[in-house]
Amino acid sequence: MRRIISFILLGLGVFAVALGLLLRLYAYPQLAKIPLDQESTSVAQGDGITALVVRTVDGAPQPEIRQNLSLTSTTYVTGDLTQPEVETDGNVAVYVEAIKTVDDASGIVVNASVRSLCVDRFTNEAVVPCEGQYTEQEQGKRVTEDRDTIQQPGLSFKFPFGTEQRTYSYYDLSVGKAVDAKFDGEEAVQGLNTYRFVMEVPPTKIGDREVPGSLIGQSDKPSVRAELYYQVKRTVWVEPETGIIVVGQQEGRQELLAPGQSPGEGTTVFDGTLRFNDTTINDNVTKAEDNRSKLSLLTSWPVAMWIGGAALIVLAVILLMTGSQSGGRTGSAPPLRRQPAGAHG
Template sequence: MRRYVTFIILGLGVFAVAAGLALRLYAYPQLAKIPHNVNEVSVGHGEGITALVYVPDGDTAMPEIRENLSLTSTTKVTGNLRAEEVTEDGDVTVWVEASEVVDDDDGLTVNGSLRSLCLDRYSGEAVMPCENQFYEDVAGERIVGERGTLQQPGLNFKFPFATEQRDYRWFDTSVKKALPIKYSGEEEIRGLPTYKFVQTVPPTLLEERDVPGSLVGQPDVPTVRAGLYYEATRTLWVEPTTGAVISGREDGKQELRADGESTAVFDGELALTDETVAANVEAAEENISSLWLMTVLPVILWIVGGVLIVASIVLLVMGGRGRHSSSAPASTKVTEPV
């Protein structure tokens, strides 16, 4: 009877190890994918900001630098389900991002952008070939990327599943490059453990443009050729299991430089609102619960399975020794003749 019990324990151990492997190697990769049908809105806010605003003036708009503004940014990310790169079980998806920053007082747009790119559904990085990649920083002036070239490389919307405590490369939409974003420790956001990452963009010339002389300290000159420089410090808090960005803030500055004069056309910080952060925490906690079965449970099954296998082997060895002892010949007593 004990022999049958031993083999049952051995079978349960092997089953537990196999089930853990199946969950980790097959089920987890199927679940740990960014969705095709994403539809998310995030809102940021900032106070005391300096910004260049175009004020309507009849049929035109006049540039005006305003200080101490209250600005709100709205970013909507949706999936392009009609893109040729998108298939139901495929490893690539296409996301589209539309963003706008407005002056809270009069609703005037400070800046806006639209972009699209192909993403690896596991790592979250931009991939090629991609027919559906473009960005549009000025309305009506769309810059389309070549199919075989990464137009917006690196991470763009999220970090990989199982984010590690190391540096990554995050795409900056202003300089149009993937720059290092450095791991900077662990912090809790609303009770949720996160990894903190910080990206520093040094002062960089974005472009040269003709601007009214009044914007660069030359009111008597109608037009001046000026360089537009940009710098920023970006901080992101990332939930490591899902790679989701939970909270974020960006302290940015843009200035026009001409003939030794410089004028800030944007200077301030925008941060995700408490409502957006709370929604991100709730969504991450739901996704963590789903992924738990594919990450923690396999480890538990491997441990339990290993213990059962070892126990069954011990029982088999002990059973073998017992049979060997019971089969030894009994000693006989020799009676000496009288």
């Protein structure tokens, strides 16, 4: 009976270990992927902002710098299923991101951009080949790249599944390159544990602009070629198991530098902070909690199965060994004692 129980325990232990390996090594990579048909909207808002606003006067654009504005920035991300890189069971997704920032009072668009790229469905990093990748920060001025060259390197949209407490490379559209996203500690957001990452870009030239001289304090000149400088401190709060950005905040500044000016001496055309609004944060917390509970079945359960399976295997081996030892003695005939020849019992 003991041998039967031992083999049952051994079988259960092996099954538990094998199932744990199956869940972790096969099921988890299949589930821990961003969807191909992604569709999400996030909204960031801010008050007391200085920004360059272009209004139309008599059919002509009239730029002016306004202060103490309330702005709303809406980011819409959708999956592009028409691209050749997209396969139903593949590891690459193609996403299109459209951002529009408007002045709440006037409804005037302060800035807008759109971009498309191919990303790894697990790490969320940009990958190639990517046939349709592009960026467009000025209407009608789309910038493309060869399909085998990564145009937008680093992470985009979210962090990897199983985010670690380390520095990542995250793409910044304004400077057109990846910047360091440095781990800055843990923080609870509505009871949800998150990792905080900070990205900082020092004053960096991002382009040249032909602007009215009056806009930058040179009224005697109808037009001036000025340099546009950008700096930002971007902070994101990331749920580590899913990589979802629960909260995003951006403290940014842009200025136009006339010839001979240095960063800090120019005309400020943007200065303010935008942060996810409460609705977006609440939605992200709910999404992160739901996805985390699904993933936990494939991360915590395998560990429990390995531990429990190993314990069952050890117990089965112990029972088999002790049963074999005791079975060697039970029911054996007593040893015969030799008697001298001719002795009578």
